[in-house]
Amino acid sequence: MKTEILKINDKSIEKAKKILLSGGIVGMPTETVYGLAALGTDGEAVKKIYEVKGRPSDNPLIAHVHKDFPIEELVFVNNDYAFELKKLFTPGPLTMVFESKGKVCKEAVCGGDTLALRIPSHEGCQRLLKAVNAPIVAPSANLSKHTSPVTAEHVRRDLDGKIPLILDGGKCTGGIESTVLDVTGKIPRILRAGLITREMIVKAVGSCEIAEHKEGDRVRSPGVKYRHYRPNCETALADSAEEAEALYLQCVKDGKKPYIMCDGENAEKLKGYNVLNLGNTGEEIASNLYDKLLEGERVADEIIAISFNREDGVYLGIMNRLRKSCG
Ligand code: AMP
Numbered sequence: 001m002k003t004e005i006l007k008i009n010d011k012s013i014e015k016a017k018k019i020l021l022s023g024g025i026v027g028m029p030t031e032t033v034y035g036l037a038a039l040g041t042d043g044e045a046v047k048k049i050y051e052v053k054g055r056p057s058d059n060p061l062i063a064h065v066h067k068d069f070p071i072e073e074l075v076f077v078n079n080d081y082a083f084e085l086k087k088l089f090t091p092g093p094l095t096m097v098f099e100s101k102g103k104v105c106k107e108a109v110c111g112g113d114t115l116a117l118r119i120p121s122h123e124g125c126q127r128l129l130k131a132v133n134a135p136i137v138a139p140s141a142n143l144s145k146h147t148s149p150v151t152a153e154h155v156r157r158d159l160d161g162k163i164p165l166i167l168d169g170g171k172c173t174g175g176i177e178s179t180v181l182d183v184t185g186k187i188p189r190i191l192r193a194g195l196i197t198r199e200m201i202v203k204a205v206g207s208c209e210i211a212e213h214k215e216g217d218r219v220r221s222p223g224v225k226y227r228h229y230r231p232n233c234e235t236a237l238a239d240s241a242e243e244a245e246a247l248y249l250q251c252v253k254d255g256k257k258p259y260i261m262c263d264g265e266n267a268e269k270l271k272g273y274n275v276l277n278l279g280n281t282g283e284e285i286a287s288n289l290y291d292k293l294l295e296g297e298r299v300a301d302e303i304i305a306i307s308f309n310r311e312d313g314v315y316l317g318i319m320n321r322l323r324k325s326c327g
Protein backbone atom coordinates (compact mmCIF):
# COMPACT_ATOMS: atom_id res chain seq x y z
CA MET A 1 0.00 0.00 0.00
CA LYS A 2 1.26 3.48 -0.85
CA THR A 3 1.10 5.98 2.00
CA GLU A 4 0.17 9.49 0.92
CA ILE A 5 0.97 12.55 3.02
CA LEU A 6 -1.41 15.44 2.29
CA LYS A 7 -1.54 18.91 3.79
CA ILE A 8 -4.89 19.59 5.41
CA ASN A 9 -7.40 21.27 3.11
CA ASP A 10 -11.00 20.63 1.99
CA LYS A 11 -9.89 18.03 -0.54
CA SER A 12 -7.66 15.99 1.79
CA ILE A 13 -10.27 16.09 4.55
CA GLU A 14 -12.86 14.75 2.11
CA LYS A 15 -10.43 11.97 1.21
CA ALA A 16 -9.74 11.07 4.84
CA LYS A 17 -13.46 11.09 5.59
CA LYS A 18 -14.11 8.70 2.70
CA ILE A 19 -11.43 6.30 3.92
CA LEU A 20 -12.76 6.39 7.49
CA LEU A 21 -16.38 5.87 6.45
CA SER A 22 -15.40 2.88 4.32
CA GLY A 23 -13.58 1.10 7.15
CA GLY A 24 -10.02 2.38 6.66
CA ILE A 25 -7.57 4.04 9.04
CA VAL A 26 -5.61 7.29 8.61
CA GLY A 27 -2.97 9.34 10.42
CA MET A 28 -4.28 12.64 11.79
CA PRO A 29 -2.71 15.53 13.68
CA THR A 30 -3.89 16.71 17.09
CA GLU A 31 -2.39 19.40 19.32
CA THR A 32 -0.73 16.71 21.52
CA VAL A 33 0.69 14.00 19.20
CA TYR A 34 -0.37 12.48 15.85
CA GLY A 35 -3.16 9.89 16.08
CA LEU A 36 -4.02 6.77 14.09
CA ALA A 37 -7.73 7.19 13.43
CA ALA A 38 -10.68 4.88 12.76
CA LEU A 39 -14.43 5.31 12.95
CA GLY A 40 -15.33 4.50 16.56
CA THR A 41 -18.43 2.56 15.62
CA ASP A 42 -16.63 0.22 13.18
CA GLY A 43 -15.16 -2.77 15.03
CA GLU A 44 -13.33 -4.12 11.98
CA ALA A 45 -11.64 -0.79 11.32
CA VAL A 46 -10.65 -0.50 14.98
CA LYS A 47 -9.04 -3.96 14.85
CA LYS A 48 -6.78 -2.63 12.08
CA ILE A 49 -5.40 -0.01 14.46
CA TYR A 50 -4.33 -2.70 16.94
CA GLU A 51 -2.81 -4.79 14.14
CA VAL A 52 -0.89 -1.99 12.47
CA LYS A 53 0.54 -0.67 15.76
CA GLY A 54 1.07 -4.03 17.42
CA ARG A 55 -0.87 -2.57 20.37
CA PRO A 56 -1.78 -4.88 23.28
CA SER A 57 -5.43 -5.86 22.92
CA ASP A 58 -6.34 -4.84 26.49
CA ASN A 59 -5.37 -1.19 26.06
CA PRO A 60 -8.47 0.86 25.11
CA LEU A 61 -8.55 3.84 22.74
CA ILE A 62 -9.59 7.44 23.22
CA ALA A 63 -12.63 8.63 21.25
CA HIS A 64 -12.32 12.09 19.69
CA VAL A 65 -15.28 14.34 18.85
CA HIS A 66 -15.67 17.89 17.52
CA LYS A 67 -16.42 20.72 19.91
CA ASP A 68 -20.16 20.90 19.20
CA PHE A 69 -20.76 17.15 19.43
CA PRO A 70 -23.41 16.28 22.05
CA ILE A 71 -21.28 14.05 24.29
CA GLU A 72 -24.33 12.81 26.21
CA GLU A 73 -25.09 10.69 23.13
CA LEU A 74 -21.98 8.67 23.97
CA VAL A 75 -21.56 8.81 27.75
CA PHE A 76 -23.33 9.36 31.07
CA VAL A 77 -22.04 12.55 32.73
CA ASN A 78 -22.59 11.71 36.39
CA ASN A 79 -20.78 14.61 38.03
CA ASP A 80 -21.29 18.34 37.56
CA TYR A 81 -17.56 19.04 37.90
CA ALA A 82 -17.10 17.24 34.56
CA PHE A 83 -19.23 19.90 32.83
CA GLU A 84 -17.09 22.59 34.46
CA LEU A 85 -13.85 20.91 33.30
CA LYS A 86 -15.26 20.51 29.80
CA LYS A 87 -16.13 24.21 29.73
CA LEU A 88 -12.70 25.29 31.00
CA PHE A 89 -10.29 22.89 29.31
CA THR A 90 -11.87 21.75 26.04
CA PRO A 91 -11.21 21.85 23.21
CA GLY A 92 -7.77 20.92 24.51
CA PRO A 93 -5.45 18.21 25.85
CA LEU A 94 -7.85 16.76 28.45
CA THR A 95 -9.36 13.27 28.07
CA MET A 96 -12.20 12.42 30.44
CA VAL A 97 -13.24 8.86 31.22
CA PHE A 98 -17.02 8.46 31.59
CA GLU A 99 -19.47 5.62 31.92
CA SER A 100 -20.12 4.58 28.30
CA LYS A 101 -23.49 4.31 26.60
CA GLY A 102 -22.06 1.58 24.39
CA LYS A 103 -22.24 3.48 21.05
CA VAL A 104 -18.48 3.22 20.53
CA CYS A 105 -17.63 -0.37 19.62
CA LYS A 106 -16.38 -2.91 22.16
CA GLU A 107 -13.11 -3.34 20.22
CA ALA A 108 -12.20 0.29 21.01
CA VAL A 109 -12.97 0.04 24.74
CA CYS A 110 -11.65 -3.53 25.08
CA GLY A 111 -15.03 -4.70 26.31
CA GLY A 112 -15.02 -2.22 29.22
CA ASP A 113 -17.98 -0.13 30.41
CA THR A 114 -16.21 3.24 30.32
CA LEU A 115 -15.27 5.51 27.42
CA ALA A 116 -12.36 7.97 27.29
CA LEU A 117 -13.48 11.09 25.44
CA ARG A 118 -11.47 14.00 24.09
CA ILE A 119 -12.17 17.19 22.15
CA PRO A 120 -8.90 18.20 20.48
CA SER A 121 -8.18 21.86 19.80
CA HIS A 122 -6.05 21.31 16.65
CA GLU A 123 -7.89 23.21 13.94
CA GLY A 124 -7.32 20.65 11.18
CA CYS A 125 -8.37 17.83 13.46
CA GLN A 126 -11.56 19.73 14.36
CA ARG A 127 -12.31 20.08 10.65
CA LEU A 128 -11.97 16.33 10.12
CA LEU A 129 -14.08 15.52 13.21
CA LYS A 130 -16.74 17.99 12.06
CA ALA A 131 -16.78 16.49 8.55
CA VAL A 132 -17.23 12.95 9.90
CA ASN A 133 -19.55 14.06 12.73
CA ALA A 134 -19.04 10.81 14.64
CA PRO A 135 -16.57 9.62 17.27
CA ILE A 136 -13.14 8.87 15.85
CA VAL A 137 -10.98 6.61 18.00
CA ALA A 138 -7.23 7.07 17.85
CA PRO A 139 -4.13 6.07 19.79
CA SER A 140 -0.81 7.70 18.96
CA ALA A 141 0.27 6.94 15.38
CA ASN A 142 3.48 5.04 16.19
CA LEU A 143 4.42 1.39 16.43
CA SER A 144 3.59 0.15 19.92
CA LYS A 145 6.31 1.08 22.49
CA HIS A 146 8.07 3.55 20.17
CA THR A 147 8.20 7.30 20.80
CA SER A 148 4.96 9.10 19.85
CA PRO A 149 5.06 11.10 16.59
CA VAL A 150 4.72 14.87 16.55
CA THR A 151 5.07 15.42 12.78
CA ALA A 152 3.56 13.71 9.71
CA GLU A 153 7.09 12.61 8.77
CA HIS A 154 7.47 10.82 12.15
CA VAL A 155 4.24 8.94 11.40
CA ARG A 156 5.54 7.98 7.96
CA ARG A 157 8.73 6.54 9.43
CA ASP A 158 6.73 4.09 11.59
CA LEU A 159 3.73 3.34 9.38
CA ASP A 160 4.86 3.78 5.77
CA GLY A 161 3.12 1.24 3.53
CA LYS A 162 0.69 0.24 6.29
CA ILE A 163 -1.89 3.02 6.00
CA PRO A 164 -3.20 4.87 2.93
CA LEU A 165 -3.10 8.47 4.20
CA ILE A 166 -1.48 10.80 6.72
CA LEU A 167 -3.02 14.25 7.08
CA ASP A 168 -0.25 16.76 7.63
CA GLY A 169 -1.25 19.45 10.12
CA GLY A 170 2.25 20.66 11.01
CA LYS A 171 4.24 20.02 14.17
CA CYS A 172 2.16 19.31 17.27
CA THR A 173 2.42 22.16 19.75
CA GLY A 174 1.58 20.23 22.95
CA GLY A 175 4.09 17.46 22.44
CA ILE A 176 2.99 14.94 25.08
CA GLU A 177 -0.26 12.99 25.25
CA SER A 178 -3.41 14.35 26.86
CA THR A 179 -4.13 14.16 30.56
CA VAL A 180 -6.44 11.16 31.16
CA LEU A 181 -8.89 11.95 33.96
CA ASP A 182 -11.41 9.55 35.51
CA VAL A 183 -14.60 11.56 36.07
CA THR A 184 -16.84 8.67 37.12
CA GLY A 185 -16.25 9.22 40.88
CA LYS A 186 -17.00 12.04 43.34
CA ILE A 187 -13.46 13.39 42.93
CA PRO A 188 -11.66 13.61 39.56
CA ARG A 189 -8.67 11.28 39.37
CA ILE A 190 -5.68 11.57 37.04
CA LEU A 191 -4.90 8.24 35.34
CA ARG A 192 -2.20 9.69 33.08
CA ALA A 193 -0.51 13.03 33.66
CA GLY A 194 -0.37 15.55 30.82
CA LEU A 195 -0.60 19.21 29.91
CA ILE A 196 -3.75 19.85 31.93
CA THR A 197 -2.16 19.57 35.35
CA ARG A 198 -3.44 18.50 38.75
CA GLU A 199 -2.94 22.08 39.94
CA MET A 200 -5.14 23.43 37.12
CA ILE A 201 -7.90 20.92 37.91
CA VAL A 202 -7.79 21.63 41.67
CA LYS A 203 -8.02 25.36 40.97
CA ALA A 204 -11.02 24.77 38.69
CA VAL A 205 -13.10 22.31 40.72
CA GLY A 206 -11.54 22.17 44.19
CA SER A 207 -9.97 18.70 44.24
CA CYS A 208 -8.14 16.14 42.15
CA GLU A 209 -6.49 12.84 43.04
CA ILE A 210 -3.64 11.11 41.27
CA ALA A 211 -4.19 7.41 40.70
CA GLU A 212 -1.40 5.29 42.09
CA HIS A 213 -0.47 2.33 40.01
CA LYS A 214 0.84 -0.08 42.59
CA GLU A 215 1.84 -3.66 42.00
CA GLY A 216 -1.25 -5.87 42.24
CA ASP A 217 -3.76 -3.00 41.87
CA ARG A 218 -6.58 -3.26 39.42
CA VAL A 219 -5.16 -0.93 36.78
CA ARG A 220 -7.76 1.64 35.80
CA SER A 221 -5.91 2.93 32.76
CA PRO A 222 -4.34 -0.14 31.19
CA GLY A 223 -1.90 1.86 29.06
CA VAL A 224 0.15 3.02 32.03
CA LYS A 225 1.46 -0.47 32.80
CA TYR A 226 3.25 -0.84 29.46
CA ARG A 227 6.73 0.20 28.42
CA HIS A 228 6.35 3.20 26.23
CA TYR A 229 7.81 6.03 24.21
CA ARG A 230 11.22 4.39 23.67
CA PRO A 231 13.51 5.74 20.95
CA ASN A 232 15.36 3.22 18.76
CA CYS A 233 18.74 3.66 20.43
CA GLU A 234 20.26 3.05 23.84
CA THR A 235 19.17 5.39 26.61
CA ALA A 236 20.12 6.41 30.12
CA LEU A 237 18.57 8.71 32.72
CA ALA A 238 21.02 10.76 34.80
CA ASP A 239 20.18 12.63 37.99
CA SER A 240 22.46 15.59 37.33
CA ALA A 241 24.61 17.26 34.70
CA GLU A 242 27.71 15.82 36.41
CA GLU A 243 26.36 12.27 36.21
CA ALA A 244 25.36 12.79 32.57
CA GLU A 245 28.83 14.09 31.77
CA ALA A 246 30.45 11.02 33.36
CA LEU A 247 28.15 8.67 31.40
CA TYR A 248 28.88 10.66 28.24
CA LEU A 249 32.63 10.35 28.63
CA GLN A 250 32.34 6.62 29.32
CA CYS A 251 30.28 6.22 26.12
CA VAL A 252 32.95 8.05 24.11
CA LYS A 253 35.62 5.82 25.65
CA ASP A 254 33.57 2.78 24.57
CA GLY A 255 33.59 4.09 21.00
CA LYS A 256 29.92 5.16 21.04
CA LYS A 257 28.36 8.45 19.99
CA PRO A 258 26.30 9.85 22.88
CA TYR A 259 23.93 12.84 23.04
CA ILE A 260 22.80 14.51 26.25
CA MET A 261 19.14 15.57 26.34
CA CYS A 262 18.47 18.36 28.84
CA ASP A 263 16.98 21.79 29.50
CA GLY A 264 18.48 25.03 28.21
CA GLU A 265 20.39 25.76 31.41
CA ASN A 266 22.24 22.43 31.38
CA ALA A 267 22.73 22.72 27.61
CA GLU A 268 24.64 25.93 28.30
CA LYS A 269 26.76 24.17 30.98
CA LEU A 270 27.51 21.29 28.62
CA LYS A 271 28.56 23.38 25.63
CA GLY A 272 31.01 21.46 23.47
CA TYR A 273 29.23 18.13 23.97
CA ASN A 274 26.53 16.69 21.67
CA VAL A 275 23.33 18.07 23.18
CA LEU A 276 19.59 17.80 22.48
CA ASN A 277 18.25 21.03 23.98
CA LEU A 278 14.63 20.77 25.19
CA GLY A 279 14.23 24.46 26.03
CA ASN A 280 13.42 26.16 29.29
CA THR A 281 9.79 26.27 30.45
CA GLY A 282 7.76 23.15 31.23
CA GLU A 283 5.53 23.80 28.21
CA GLU A 284 8.52 24.20 25.92
CA ILE A 285 10.14 21.02 27.26
CA ALA A 286 6.92 19.00 26.81
CA SER A 287 6.53 20.36 23.32
CA ASN A 288 10.08 19.34 22.31
CA LEU A 289 10.44 16.04 24.18
CA TYR A 290 9.36 13.49 21.53
CA ASP A 291 10.75 15.56 18.68
CA LYS A 292 14.20 15.53 20.34
CA LEU A 293 13.99 11.80 21.19
CA LEU A 294 13.14 11.06 17.55
CA GLU A 295 15.92 13.35 16.35
CA GLY A 296 18.28 11.71 18.84
CA GLU A 297 17.61 8.14 17.74
CA ARG A 298 18.80 9.07 14.25
CA VAL A 299 22.10 10.64 15.29
CA ALA A 300 23.04 9.03 18.61
CA ASP A 301 24.10 5.57 19.75
CA GLU A 302 22.89 6.55 23.20
CA ILE A 303 20.68 9.34 24.52
CA ILE A 304 21.57 10.37 28.07
CA ALA A 305 18.66 12.34 29.50
CA ILE A 306 19.06 14.55 32.56
CA SER A 307 16.17 14.25 35.03
CA PHE A 308 14.29 17.43 35.95
CA ASN A 309 13.98 16.16 39.53
CA ARG A 310 10.57 17.80 39.97
CA GLU A 311 6.98 16.64 39.56
CA ASP A 312 4.96 19.83 39.92
CA GLY A 313 2.63 21.08 37.17
CA VAL A 314 3.44 19.77 33.71
CA TYR A 315 6.70 18.21 35.01
CA LEU A 316 4.65 15.29 36.40
CA GLY A 317 3.71 14.32 32.82
CA ILE A 318 7.19 15.08 31.49
CA MET A 319 8.95 12.95 34.14
CA ASN A 320 6.47 10.11 33.55
CA ARG A 321 7.42 10.10 29.85
CA LEU A 322 11.13 10.56 30.55
CA ARG A 323 11.29 7.59 32.95
CA LYS A 324 9.49 5.36 30.45
CA SER A 325 11.46 6.46 27.42
CA CYS A 326 14.94 6.69 28.92
CA GLY A 327 14.81 5.07 32.37
P1 AMP B 1 -2.69 6.43 23.72
O1 AMP B 1 -3.84 6.73 22.85
O2 AMP B 1 -1.78 5.37 23.22
O3 AMP B 1 -1.97 7.68 24.12
O4 AMP B 1 -3.30 5.84 25.07
C1 AMP B 1 -4.54 6.23 25.59
C2 AMP B 1 -4.51 6.12 27.10
O5 AMP B 1 -5.83 6.26 27.60
C3 AMP B 1 -4.00 4.76 27.57
O6 AMP B 1 -3.23 4.94 28.74
C4 AMP B 1 -5.30 4.02 27.86
O7 AMP B 1 -5.12 2.98 28.79
C5 AMP B 1 -6.18 5.15 28.39
N1 AMP B 1 -7.60 4.84 28.22
C6 AMP B 1 -8.29 4.76 27.08
N2 AMP B 1 -9.58 4.44 27.32
C7 AMP B 1 -9.69 4.30 28.65
C8 AMP B 1 -10.77 3.97 29.53
N3 AMP B 1 -11.98 3.71 29.07
N4 AMP B 1 -10.51 3.92 30.86
C9 AMP B 1 -9.28 4.20 31.35
N5 AMP B 1 -8.23 4.52 30.57
C10 AMP B 1 -8.42 4.57 29.25
Ligand code: MG
Nearest residue numbers: 139140141148
Ligand atom coordinates in the same frame (compact mmCIF):
# COMPACT_ATOMS: atom_id res chain seq x y z
MG1 MG C 1 0.59 5.90 22.55
